[in-house]
Amino acid sequence: MTQPPGQQPPAPDTPKKPRTRRIAPTMARFVAISWRDLAVSFGPILLISAAAIYLAVRLIQPAPPNTLTMSAGTKGSSFWNNAQQYKKILARNGVTLNVLESQGSLDNLQKLENPNVNVDVGFVQGGMSAPGATDKHDNLVSLGSVAYVPLAVFYRGPALTRLSEMKGKRLAISSEGSGTRALALAVLKANGIEPGGDTELLPLGGDAAAEALTNGSIDAAFLTGDSAQPPTMGKLFRTPGIRFFDFTQADAYARRFPYLKVIEFPMGAFDLAKNVPPHTIRLIAPTAELIARDGLHPALSDLLIEAAKEVHGRANLMQSANEFPAPLQHEFPISTDAERYYKSGKGFLYRTLPFWIASLADRVIVLLVPIIVVLIPGLRLVPSLYRWRVKSRIYKIYGALIGIEREAMSDPEPAQREALIERIDNIENTVNQMKMPLAYADQFYVLREHIGFVRQRLTIAQAAALDAQADSVQHTT
Template identity: 45%
Template structure:
């Protein structure tokens, strides 16, 4: 550290000798101001909330995809463009979000599909819906999933939340891949015909990976039954992320009384997952959209039940926590999104800038005075040396004349310095001190002559 200081002093001395210490300090001051302004401009342009988002949704016609389209329309009103990225369902969405190479910001993911995926860079904005599992089958009524053992079951394609939950449910009933039960993972072009034509015995469906129209067709086709989860309470105890739902009698079609009796279903919740780089303003905006899309009453939920923070597998976004407690920040609550974003950017830059510049402005006069003093102090140093030589010992005539010449030279150099009027006292004070030394020398010269 001592060597470093000594090296710095040497560099400073060389620069000061060449350019002058006051000029170097002034340039350093200006460089500091330039750096502060550059930082302010950088913060201004980089603190803006993005106006584009990408969501990974689901297959064409799926509930995930339809909800993404609703999000897109609402965000467009606020000047935010949403790009919808199709997927095979929840697991595919989660993998895309966890992969930095994929350009995506948010996605719908049902609970229970994390597995070995690293989710440390992901966060939940909350649960937005239930995603009921429905099993359609033909033949005699079944009361247990174990009754499907040995049959041909279409459990959904890889990447879908349907397949993940189906495998979990079958495992709980002792049905494992590779056994006598045939587990079909290829998507069917016409599941209704496959069931009626005895190509499969049952199909597991969820809204993340199949279209709503397909579910309606399956529900309304004679000869195809909907599985009633009689053990729904038991499943929700054993698999913590599941919820029990009831599909009331006639709720799908009152005229045809579909279903013919109350049906128990089980469902994971669906979460809106985002990368942890999501801008806070967009987080607020997305939760506003989620309230509009998912907040009303439907077949399985009460009004205002979603979105909520009932999540267990992902860390909760701090911005989402603040939103659920107190709503949007006041700027985004009282102004249009684009205007609030602009005002917020100004505040982000202006407040730190003022905290830096106000003290800097106050210090500027002192620094400027110090700069002027630096131009005067070398003359005082030279004058002190001359005074020491003049009065430190007895002088002969020649030595006195030499000192008088130095005083004249010093005064001549001083007269060439340009000093602002505000600092004239320093200039004339130095000239007075030079005259004081000269007068004293003259007095001693006269005294010596009279003796």
């Protein structure tokens, strides 16, 4: 085909020249350690540890108080004298025990139940709680029984085998508020004898009841605790006309009243030479318990049980050696701290260190537990997390390179291939601006080599495509 005169033929399409690469001239900044990666690796572990320590501090047992208040009994009574021994024992460990005088078990229980009365612990005889009133004592726990409190009944007249045979007589059952009166009323009621009937129930106890029985003013005396000690019982037993009541139905009483135990007063206990009494006498006995308000510090609970072992652990006519204190559960639940003590004794720290140093060490250990359990294993994970953080940035670049290489394998058009090369340039710019720990410099340079390798493949393919396009144009012309 001829061209018009003076007009040049159109120039054939010339292939496009490869574009100029725009690579950032900067190089990655190498540092000894990446504080940002370290913070991200260590931060969660630190937060978890801080939360665990906070919970430990909230739950940690406070230091034990250095003062306790005990409600005991009347001055000179066994409860009072025992409390004075407790006071001396606790003083060895720097704990002051304030002893309050009271009218006996019932009075002690009422003080413990009253939140307005400053009492931490007291002696309470079994049977003081009214039937069906266990919910009333939800805030009280037992540290264990410390002694038997046998009920000794002395009477005048012919031999009796049942308490019901005392109906219509004059009976001394001690004063209001005493454990003796509460126990006497319970067993008499079981035998059909109650206040207001034809039986005269007199508020005499102790020496006054013994004297009234001796001179014939009353027919029977119900004695427990201090008034039922072996010397007093022996004196009454030797008095002409006075008999010692043998509870032949003792097993039935123990079944009917769970807080009662059957104990035996052995033959010859008063006088071996004269064999007084001439036969074993069966008695019923509640136990005196060491009752505390729920929440008593565990360390003080241990101290009180230790004192009880020293005061009440000796053998006598009523008990064997080391029989008390004992976790005998009656109306009051045994505290968890007391259960732990009876099973395994005092903790290692309290056995080996002075009381207050052991208390401090015990609380420090509780605080260290979350550090040992959470923080230390967590610190061992920090290097692994740190490596993962640094390498994850490198792996992210490799992911982008693999994506580019897969697209290049689909034989893209030159324009698409040019776009892939541009993406590689952008990746290299990103890599050159990275902050990289010096320990990972080798991986950084391997990454750059791989970037160059992918670019080289694309560039060669792009150049080949451009050459083929140029050859095609020349051939056409």
